[in-house]
Amino acid sequence: MTRAETLRVELDDRSYDIVIGSGLLPDTGKYVAPFARAAGVVILTDSNVEKLHLLTVEASLEAAGIPHRSVVVPAGEASKSFASFESVVEQILAFGIERSTLIIALGGGVIGDLGGYVAASLLRGLDFVQIPTTLLSQVDSSVGGKTGINSKSGKNLVGAFHQPRLVLADTAVLDTLPKREMLAGYAEVAKYGLIDEPDFFDWLENNAEAVIARDGAERKHAVYRSCAAKARVVSQDERESGKRALLNLGHTFGHAFEAELGYDGRLLHGEAVAIGMVIAHDVCAAMGMAPAQDTTRLMNHLQAVGLPVRASQVSGVHWDIDRLIGHMSHDKKVRDGQITFVMTRGIGKAFTSREMDVGKMRAAISRSCRAD
Numbered sequence: 001m002t003r004a005e006t007l008r009v010e011l012d013d014r015s016y017d018i019v020i021g022s023g024l025l026p027d028t029g030k031y032v033a034p035f036a037r038a039a040g041v042v043i044l045t046d047s048n049v050e051k052l053h054l055l056t057v058e059a060s061l062e063a064a065g066i067p068h069r070s071v072v073v074p075a076g077e078a079s080k081s082f083a084s085f086e087s088v089v090e091q092i093l094a095f096g097i098e099r100s101t102l103i104i105a106l107g108g109g110v111i112g113d114l115g116g117y118v119a120a121s122l123l124r125g126l127d128f129v130q131i132p133t134t135l136l137s138q139v140d141s142s143v144g145g146k147t148g149i150n151s152k153s154g155k156n157l158v159g160a161f162h163q164p165r166l167v168l169a170d171t172a173v174l175d176t177l178p179k180r181e182m183l184a185g186y187a188e189v190a191k192y193g194l195i196d197e198p199d200f201f202d203w204l205e206n207n208a209e210a211v212i213a214r215d216g217a218e219r220k221h222a223v224y225r226s227c228a229a230k231a232r233v234v235s236q237d238e239r240e241s242g243k244r245a246l247l248n249l250g251h252t253f254g255h256a257f258e259a260e261l262g263y264d265g266r267l268l269h270g271e272a273v274a275i276g277m278v279i280a281h282d283v284c285a286a287m288g289m290a291p292a293q294d295t296t297r298l299m300n301h302l303q304a305v306g307l308p309v310r311a312s313q314v315s316g317v318h319w320d321i322d323r324l325i326g327h328m329s330h331d332k333k334v335r336d337g338q339i340t341f342v343m344t345r346g347i348g349k350a351f352t353s354r355e356m357d358v359g360k361m362r363a364a365i366s367r368s369c370r371a372d
């Protein structure tokens with residue numbers, strides 16, 4: 001077995017490990033065995049990951065004597081839908097499952113969110129294991145138990161908190177990931193530095209290229225550090241009643257862009273988050289609470305790695321600011337009709353507040369949407 005590092009998400013009654021290493025996928029059976037029963041496992045994956053990595057996982061389960069079946073959905077955000085949820089649930093029920101059947105979500109955040117919600121719903125709750133295969137899912141979505149699908153009204157509006165039993169992150173599988181997807185995941189890596197780890201942001205400024213380019217020590221460090229940050233927050237605030245909301249930095253804006261485009265792939269989640277994080281810094285600078293140089297520093301870094309930093313970079317879209325602000329009203333951080341925003345005093349100094357200057361926010365969104 002390859003050398004792996006293990007982190008633990010500490011929760012009252014459902015603590016679990018995050019195992020991170022290079023070349024773990026062929027050992028899936030050994031890692032999953034403690035959670036698999038005679039009823040076996042159902043692997044949920046998407047049409048891209050099926051071609052690249054499903055056989056490795058199936059062979060490993062075979063070798064470990066674990067009965068398995070697979071369900072494949074089309075790749076992409078559109079699979080986080082009611083239609084896809086129904087189709088997956090019906091296919092799995094037709095297999096004849098039991099409460100001890102284990103679900104494995106093998107794929108990116110779409111598969112993790114959909115698979116986790118399917119697991120939460122089937123027979124009122126099956127155990128599941130996350131095997132994240134994108135940078136985004138390895139550093140963020142596989143950890144923390146937020147599962148769900150999108151609705152016409154907005155992003156992730158239907159779902160459940162359902163923690164996995166194990167997260168198995170093989171950094172070598174990222175070698176097959178397209179560059180654009182790698183960059184989208186990188187936005188969520190940078191997010192941890194921006195929230196409260198300025199030293200990590202400094203490190204990323206010097207090492208981003210290596211993190212993105214190859215399965216080496218830098219990539220493993222970035223995945224480990226991101227998971228450690230997320231595990232810490234989730235252990236303290238599993239259900240987002242306080243600190244966990246910081247993980248939403250840039251998301252109130254980013255989700256509005258995604259919803260407006262109907263999740264059609266013109267803007268990936270991580271790209272939307274990159275643009276949203278810039279808006280968050282920009283509006284806080286305009287409100288006089290953060291140094292304007294930090295917005296510039298953030299934009300320079302994201303641009304240097306190849307991420308979009310303005311909504312105007314999505315070609316052929318004329319953004320309607322009122323509609324974008326309308327989408328924001330569906331944010332899950334709305335209380336008593338008011339959004340709790342993730343604001344910042346500068347890089348590494350994020351905080352939550354309801355004291356948003358709506359005029360300055362509108363201006364910051366407009367600056368992002370305007371080509372210049």
Ligand SMILES: NC(=O)c1ccc[n+]([C@@H]2O[C@H](COP(=O)([O-])OP(=O)(O)OC[C@H]3O[C@@H](n4cnc5c(N)ncnc54)[C@H](O)[C@@H]3O)[C@@H](O)[C@H]2O)c1
Pocket residue numbers: 046047048049052075076077080107108109110111113133134135136137140141142143144145146147156173174175176177178181184185188269270
């Ligand atoms: N639950 C959470 O806490 C959380 C956190 C962040 C994001 N999310 C959600 O995650 C989703 C985005 O996840 P994502 O960026 O992983 O997208 P994704 O799941 O769509 O994967 C991106 C693309 O990469 C392909 N792919 C996956 N692994 C591959 C591999 N190893 N090699 C080649 N291709 C591969 C997929 O088929 C897909 O086309 C969004 O829906 C977002 O809302 C959830």
Ligand SMILES: O=C(O)C(=O)C[C@@H](O)[C@H](O)[C@H](O)COP(=O)(O)O
Pocket residue numbers: 140144146155156188240244245247248251332
């Ligand atoms: O885990 C969390 O908490 C996050 O907010 C992580 C985000 O990166 C992620 O996109 C999450 O799905 C957003 O959650 P939502 O509750 O705003 O839909």
Ligand SMILES: [Zn+2]
Pocket residue numbers: 140188251269273
């Ligand atoms: Zn996110």
